[in-house]
Amino acid sequence: MxxxxxxxxxxxxxxxxxxxxxxxxxxxxxxxxxxxxxxxxxxxxxxxxxxxxxxxxxxxxxxxxxxxxxxxxxxxxxxxxxxxxxxxxxxxxxxxxxxxxxxxxxxxxxxxxxxxxxxxxxxxxxxxxxxxxxxxxxxxxxxxxxxxxxxxxxxxxxxxxxxxxxxxxxxxxxxxxxATPLDEMRGKLDQNLTLDQIRQSPLWGNFGGRGWEWIAAWFLLGGLYLLWRRIITWHIPVSMLASLLVCATLFWTLDPQTHPFPAFHLFSGAAILGAFFIATDPVTASTTQRGQIIFGATIGVLVYVIRTWGGYPDAVAFAVLLMNIAAPMIDHYTQPRVFGHGGKGI
Known part of the structure; x- marks a missing residue:
């Protein structure tokens, strides 16, 4: 047969x-x-x-x-x-x-x-x-x-x-x-208002920008779909959102009256959209697994730094472009070791 x-x-x-x-x-x-x-x-x-x-x-x-x-x-x-x-x-x-x-x-x-x-x-x-x-x-x-x-x-x-x-x-x-919630937050903080006073604004939702938090949640659903379909991997979105959350939590813990609740940073602007749909662009992002973690984590830190002390409230685009420049260097220093090289001889 x-x-x-x-x-x-x-x-x-x-x-x-x-x-x-x-x-x-x-x-x-x-x-x-x-x-x-x-x-x-x-x-x-x-x-x-x-x-x-x-x-x-x-x-x-x-x-x-x-x-x-x-x-x-x-x-x-x-x-x-x-x-x-x-x-x-x-x-x-x-x-x-x-x-x-x-x-x-x-x-x-x-x-x-x-x-x-x-x-x-x-x-x-x-x-x-x-x-x-x-x-x-x-x-x-x-x-x-x-x-x-x-x-x-x-x-x-x-x-x-x-x-x-x-x-x-x-x-x-x-x-x-x-104004967007991030614009409103930035402007009111520059006027030395506290978070309790800023929360009186109708733009504020349960923990993020009113309306914006639901938009971010639906983009999150789409991002999870991409992970499920294996179009992207977890390395960039998880590291980016985690580093943004860590920075926001640290400063919120130190002074909760001048730094928003951490979830505000995730659900008030383009953080979710940027993490799953923009930073994961295979052409302009890092390609190694270690490099992607570094790439995403640095974007998260830059987003928080620019939002808090820079001139633009929603900093995702600036952070992504800055790290696009650094992606080749990150890939160069995070290449995995080739099997059979670098080990001790028998």
Whole structure:
């Protein structure tokens, strides 16, 4: 009896880039839906614009280089960059700033270095920082969460604000926008208010920013899905969140009236999103297991340092970009020992 034996290699089917990116997009869905619930249609509008701009920019660059854009578009990496960028910026960001940010991310940060796999910095975070430094007012103009807003913007109202900046009749920017919980915390602490006084703000939830804590919880669910699917490993997200939690706990223990409860740092900004979806970028992060622990832990420390003493309340993007620079050096000094080398002779 003849038995058919397949030719080598006898390995399971490997994940392609498009499959991995698709899993990342699926994992982002719960958090995106939560953000849409609390901040309205503007998030989805900007996300759609960002995706279109990203695909067009990627295609234009590749055509200019004499290459077919279809493989690059099909790997969904530009779509993931666009979605992460749209999540990070205010939901009513003007369309031309979205275009400018996406051009910076795709053309300068990604394609200028050779495209997918060669960029030293996370494109979405680089674009976010570029816009934040260049247009700080527009980049901090966040909508008030739905449970606190007196007027919840409709789809058409959101679209008009994004396209031409026109507000609904009778409304002002102060009526529909507010500081983020991290901005509020930082500003009030600079005014020498105590945590008990700051907690009177309607932006404060049970332990994090009101609305933001639920958004972070849904991104956490998506991150756990990525771990379950083995798209990412635990090393970076766990080390990043653990180091952030340790720093926050230490200073909260020393002075609970001037340093927020540790969970506030995890559930009030982009810490959860950054830990599972941004810092774990396989192109710009460390690749060795020891290196990933160092990489993630240092990001967590930098996030706390910049939030507490720096000029930007939510420091995830800055911390990730700083560690993107250090990733090659970390990999160099954390390479595992090759079997059969470095041991004593018999």
């Amino acid at each position: 003849k038995t058919f034996i397949a030719s080598s290699p006898h390995v399971a089917r490997v994940n392609r880039v498009d499959r991995i990116m698709l899993q990342v997009l699926l994992a982002l869905i719960p958090g995106v839906l939560a953000m849409t619930w609390y901040f309205g249609w503007g998030l989805l509008i900007n996300m759609g614009l960002a995706i279109v701009f990203a695909l067009l920019a990627e295609s234009a660059v590749l055509l200019a280089r004499g290459r077919s854009p279809l493989p690059a578009i099909g790997d969904l990496s530009a779509v993931v960059t666009a979605v992460l960028f749209a999540i990070s910026v205010p939901p009513i960001l003007p369309w031309w700033l979205t275009l400018l940010g996406i051009l910076f991310a795709i053309v300068l940060v990604k394609q200028l270095y050779g495209g997918m796999g060669y960029n030293p910095f996370n494109p979405a975070m680089a674009a976010y920082v570029f816009l934040l430094v260049s247009y700080p007012v527009a980049m901090t103009n966040w909508l008030t969460p739905s449970m606190l807003a007196e007027h919840h913007l409709s789809f058409m109202e959101s679209l008009r604000i994004i396209l031409d900046g026109s507000l609904p009749q009778g409304l002002t920017w102060d009526a529909i926008t507010s």
